[in-house]
Amino acid sequence: MTSVPSWANVDERRNLPPALAVSTVILGIRPGVEGGPDKLCLPLVRRIRQPHAGMWALPGGPVDARESLGQAAGRTLAGTTGLRPNYLEQLYTFGDIDRSPTHRLVTIAYFALLHVDQVGATVQDPNVAWFDIDDPAIAQLAFDHRKIVDYALWRLRNKTEYGQIAHRLLGERFTLAALRGVYEAILGRRLDPANFRRTLNSTASIEATDEYLAGGKHRPPRLYRYVGHGPDPLEVDPLHG
Amino acid sequence: MTSVPSWANVDERRNLPPALAVSTVILGIRPGVEGGPDKLCLPLVRRIRQPHAGMWALPGGPVDARESLGQAAGRTLAGTTGLRPNYLEQLYTFGDIDRSPTHRLVTIAYFALLHVDQVGATVQDPNVAWFDIDDPAIAQLAFDHRKIVDYALWRLRNKTEYGQIAHRLLGERFTLAALRGVYEAILGRRLDPANFRRTLNSTASIEATDEYLAGGKHRPPRLYRYVGHGPDPLEVDPLHG
CATH class of the missing domain: 3.90.79.10 (Nucleoside Triphosphate Pyrophosphohydrolase)
Structure with missing residues (x-):
């Protein structure tokens, strides 16, 4: 000790x-x-x-x-x-x-x-x-x-890809609105939704899925997923060593 | 100790x-x-x-x-x-x-x-x-x-911007040929010069200067410089604490 x-x-x-x-x-x-x-x-x-x-x-x-x-x-x-x-x-x-x-x-x-x-x-x-x-x-x-x-x-x-951050904070599938909320929380300021969508299209680390958010809306939002690189090779699993 | x-x-x-x-x-x-x-x-x-x-x-x-x-x-x-x-x-x-x-x-x-x-x-x-x-x-x-x-x-x-790597390995000003040599050494393979130049143009971290490499060539190559972000805030100066 x-x-x-x-x-x-x-x-x-x-x-x-x-x-x-x-x-x-x-x-x-x-x-x-x-x-x-x-x-x-x-x-x-x-x-x-x-x-x-x-x-x-x-x-x-x-x-x-x-x-x-x-x-x-x-x-x-x-x-x-x-x-x-x-x-x-x-x-x-x-x-x-x-x-x-x-x-x-x-x-x-x-x-x-x-x-x-x-x-x-x-x-x-x-x-x-x-x-x-x-x-x-x-x-x-x-x-x-x-x-x-x-x-x-x-x-x-x-230092981190935003797609990977979204994956870890939001889960396997997420809407663009939820992703924008994450960006806003990290950057500490509101972002214009249209500009945000354009910026996203120029990054390769997320892609649209064929799925939509379950719920009662007339036009449910599409779900996206992270397709970026793997994790840092020295990332550790604290439960299994 | x-x-x-x-x-x-x-x-x-x-x-x-x-x-x-x-x-x-x-x-x-x-x-x-x-x-x-x-x-x-x-x-x-x-x-x-x-x-x-x-x-x-x-x-x-x-x-x-x-x-x-x-x-x-x-x-x-x-x-x-x-x-x-x-x-x-x-x-x-x-x-x-x-x-x-x-x-x-x-x-x-x-x-x-x-x-x-x-x-x-x-x-x-x-x-x-x-x-x-x-x-x-x-x-x-x-x-x-x-x-x-x-x-x-x-x-x-x-994890590092190539412009910053070039700045640190090559100095304040560098040619695209020297930069390609650095990329090739890091990646461990030869790169096509034309493709390399196109890829570079889509990154924001280097820019052309008005200077050219000194020497006897008929068309001396242009010098570029790094214009990216500052260093990691926890980077240390080992000589001055």
């Missing part, structure tokens, strides 16, 4: 080998209320120990000696929130010297997108809750977790 | 907290000889200590308690090879349980592209050398360093 010896004073702790932890950013979409925009949201855990006791933080914990990094992320995520996403992507390793006030702590951040029907479902615990991405609490997370969340959002906006 | 206590036997070592190290993949372009293709190449360091003494490995070493991860990568790279690239990008953190035969070792891999005029320049040391990417030695690196190199190549092929 990576606990800090109780005999160590502050200076001695800083010279110990870095301790290793994992933290996970899980982003989902919460559909807009009464015509309002869709919102990105994420689960947080309130810390019950020092340092930063009482503050909200990303789900996570120390890496055990006999588990892989991805297994550590999956285990600590499930243990704190009850969430078990079907993949985890390694985001970045944060190791600034002073990111923990008590000892040198290096944190490997993981990242996942959760289907819309799993958003909000966590264990019943007053110390676990979902927050909208623009909630003021996000600005005051423990450690440098705000920086980790900001980096996850940057990655989402810049 | 992250050294392993000498009293620990194999089983005890595996239950110690993970030790933390950094490794760096530096890729450069070696221009093709006598019309042959350009080749990607990288510097390696021969290990003089166990485990894997005598095997070639990526430059790297342990993370000191009082340096950031990027500083550790820059320091160990300069200390072993003499190379000082002007940026380092964090690639991925490798932490499989058995990746070192002696103890649990988590390695944060960094990545950089080196300008063509810096390729081959390293300290004079029989234990430091540049290898072409298709050299058989690459298949037999120490630890899981082959996996780290393969992931760097995958990242290069899939």
Whole structure:
């Protein structure tokens, strides 16, 4: 285990080998209320120990000696929130010297997108809750977790195919309107539907299916699907190693 | 420091907290000889200590308690090879349980592209050398360093803008022929010049300048430049923290 010896004073702790932890950013979409925009949201855990006791933080914990990094992320995520996403992507390793006030702590951040029907479902615990991405609490997370969340959002906006994002946030089949809602939530602004459709046509990663959204409408909207590249080869399955 | 206590036997070592190290993949372009293709190449360091003494490995070493991860990568790279690239990008953190035969070792891999005029320049040391990417030695690196190199190549092929790659491998201004050589080296196959030019025109990240390559040719080729997005916000400057 990576606990800090109780005999160590502050200076001695800083010279110990870095301790290793994992933290996970899980982003989902919460559909807009009464015509309002869709919102990105994420689960947080309130810390019950020092340092930063009482503050909200990303789900996570120390890496055990006999588990892989991805297994550590999956285990600590499930243990704190009850969430078990079907993949985890390694985001970045944060190791600034002073990111923990008590000892040198290096944190490997993981990242996942959760289907819309799993958003909000966590264990019943007053110390676990979902927050909208623009909630003021996000600005005051423990450690440098705000920086980790900001980096996850940057990655989402810049390094991922939107078709793949839609696939992961919305599921196997989705309407263009739902896809536009996802784009709007990620970019934080409304998009013109006609321009959006034109832009989409120039990307190769989604295609129309022969299916339509079930429901009572006169002209039900067509369903689309993701046809892009496979995942990152180092993406991990946290449940199966 | 992250050294392993000498009293620990194999089983005890595996239950110690993970030790933390950094490794760096530096890729450069070696221009093709006598019309042959350009080749990607990288510097390696021969290990003089166990485990894997005598095997070639990526430059790297342990993370000191009082340096950031990027500083550790820059320091160990300069200390072993003499190379000082002007940026380092964090690639991925490798932490499989058995990746070192002696103890649990988590390695944060960094990545950089080196300008063509810096390729081959390293300290004079029989234990430091540049290898072409298709050299058989690459298949037999120490630890899981082959996996780290393969992931760097995958990242290069899939996740980076080619304009940015050209900028980093070739410099501020480059010809389309030099750019095609880079593409060919990365993809590992020859490309049709006319098709290549058409494909380039549909990407936004390079533009023609008013300058031409200096030299004795009747029609000197035009120079292009990179006009894409800025770097990853977490890219580090290993020399200045």
